[in-house]
Amino acid sequence: MAGQVFTALGLMSGTSMDGIDAALIRTDGHGLVEPLGFLFAPYRRAFRDRLRAVLGGVGDVAGVEQELTDLHADAVASALRVHDLTPDQVDLIGFHGHTILHAPDRRHTWQIGDGARLAASTGIDVVFDFRTADVKAGGQGAPLVPLYHQALVGDLERPVAILNIGGVANVTWLGPGELDVLAFDTGPGNALVDDLILSRTGEPYDDGGRIAATGKVDMDLLVRLLDHGYFQAPPPKSLDRDAWNRTALTNLDTADAAATLTAFTAESIVRALDHLPTPPRRWLVCGGGRRNETLMWMLAERLGVPVSPVDGLGWNGDALEAEAFAYLAVRSRLGLPLSLPGTTGVPEPMTGGRFSPVG
Incomplete structure (x- = not known):
């Protein structure tokens, strides 16, 4: 064949x-x-x-x-x-x-x-x-998608990160060489926010991050969520979507809980930088999370380099x-x-x- x-x-x-x-x-x-x-x-x-x-x-x-x-x-x-x-x-x-x-x-x-x-x-x-x-x-x-990412990236300037934000978020780091590939789950993607919004409102997700945009991040809870051994563990590593205890969210209203979980996703992605060989020149985002404007804004602010949907390259995110x-x-x-x-x-x-x- x-x-x-x-x-x-x-x-x-x-x-x-x-x-x-x-x-x-x-x-x-x-x-x-x-x-x-x-x-x-x-x-x-x-x-x-x-x-x-x-x-x-x-x-x-x-x-x-x-x-x-x-x-x-x-x-x-x-x-x-x-x-x-x-x-x-x-x-x-x-x-x-x-x-x-x-x-x-x-x-x-x-x-x-x-x-x-x-x-x-x-x-x-x-x-x-x-x-x-x-x-x-x-x-x-x-994750299993990285070899496909490598086939797509072709001659783009490297190092580059392909960030997939589905239920769980994962990153593929591609360096200059054919075998310069590193990939791992960064932490939660959309699943925690989706489950929250479904249970509180009956809607399947926070459309565009609009609910999170009206809330206030509970910094104490965010710190506790990030105090998880997964983030310090070196790759390779992967996650089940239900890896986090969500009981502390019951004390927050829906907007504040959504804001806190959205910030949790963003900050866990930022912490992935600790495990990458060199910082990416840009982050290309696919998956449903790229449509969450609140999340994308948080990522751009914290990563400090271009963060953009892959659709700008002609790919279907x-x-x-x-x-x-x-x-x-x-x-x-x-x-x-x-x-x-x-x-x-x-x-x-x-x-x-x-x-x-x-x-």
């Missing part, structure tokens, strides 16, 4: 639990990347509640996994219809599934999603279960993670590494993923 160019569809159900990102690319699994299109399929509130109920690996995991897989099959059908494609025109699906438990210290990670069921439903070969091999080999299993799993699916089929010692702490470059062919 060397030298072959694949048309691949990546599917990502993120930690924010808002829905499915479906991104189509052409790639050779190396430096050739051509984004072809993107579609977002939102989850209904009732399914989000069922998905939230199995976090940690409890409850009706099998039932939710089947429903999640079928929703992904629907997203594939929608993507094919929008892009006027038939299943035989797509070589491969990269199916991330949804993480319900991530404990790399115990060499365990769990992404639900039935690859065989998805392949049978869509008529397209599927690569899934991307993180398990890395974790079993002693890696963190996350909503699609990058889904595109990455399409890219990684191709690399998996080619037997190429999905992770490196500098990205997940795995002892050596590691491929991964399981393959479910049609039939």
